[in-house]
Amino acid sequence: MILASQLKAAAATIPEAKRSAARESGDILAGPTGGIHAFIDSTEWAALDDTKVTLEIWAQYDGLFVPQCSAIWTSAKVRAAMDTKELGGRSAPIGPILSWEPDARMPKPAAFRVRVFSSKPITSSVKVLVE
């Protein structure tokens, strides 16, 4: 279970006036397992119509950052998930989380960067948890 209190700001934001602009975090050092969770923290999902938000995790190998995984959310579907509150006893969702973890037999990255895009203005921050 991922708790909001475990997540730390990754210095990536989408300012309200920057429609569709990509925002990228600084370097985030990888933890012992090489895993990472990235969370889009926003209170604006309920006010957004037809807004698509993309979150990407980039991993650094041999000094180079390469795309590792991504996900796309539609604001209405995020709103529906958060309105559902819980399912089968699961905790209420805190919002969109993208996560990645290397195969145990593959090299672990040295660092990560996270990037966010939005099709419409949204005020949010990206928070991360490295494991």
Next chain:
Amino acid sequence: MAIAFVKSTGKFRATSNPDSVSGSFASLPAAGNAVTVQAWAYDNAADLDLAAGGCTDNQSNSYSRAVRGPVTQRGAAADYMVSAIYYDESIGTPGGTFTITVNPAGTGSFGAIVGVGIEWSGFAASSLDVTQTAGGQTGSPTTGTTAATAQNDELALAVMGCSDAANADVTYASITVDGAHIERAEELDSDTYQAGEADSLILTTTGTQSATWTTVSPASSWYSGCIATFKAAVAGGAVARKDLLLLGVGQ
């Protein structure tokens, strides 16, 4: 010629009702090699599906669904899970970043997706051999047992998604697969994501195949599991797409 592991995308996962989730290889797979995807998901509507067209990539390759586990309801709860295995046994020449996307179908409003993509060498041109599925409630989730495989050199891929029978709000203490299967991705968190595991096994003799997992704390789960085996290319056998590319066909 035996099938061999080349590399993995690592485990990618997303929660809070994503449209889709994608994983990328850190370096490009080789033309003519196979790419497989093992995925599992949950949602709160019974029409949840990892459909036949539920896996794509950004390289114009075509993925077939080898097998899909049953859509399993967790008791009487509005909580459904599914698992599936996709493959393209001979990819074209890739460029840029090779990204696989999994996009479950369904009208649910909660959802989480977990997946892993793997590059393999040595697949036969028509590689899919035998499959099996299983689902329900147990302390030992399984894929069920396939019919006997057709040849000695094959690859078995298994995947399973599970949730605690009593309450989905758990993180499993452990999920362990039987035999010599190699864990390719494991998710213990059934609260934020969807617990489950993806495994592989290189086969060298014919026989029936299955994978069975032991879960610890919780000891009983609802689950959706499936397994598929893929034939290795036989020396002097059918011409693979890789060979055609070497001959300049389809370039």
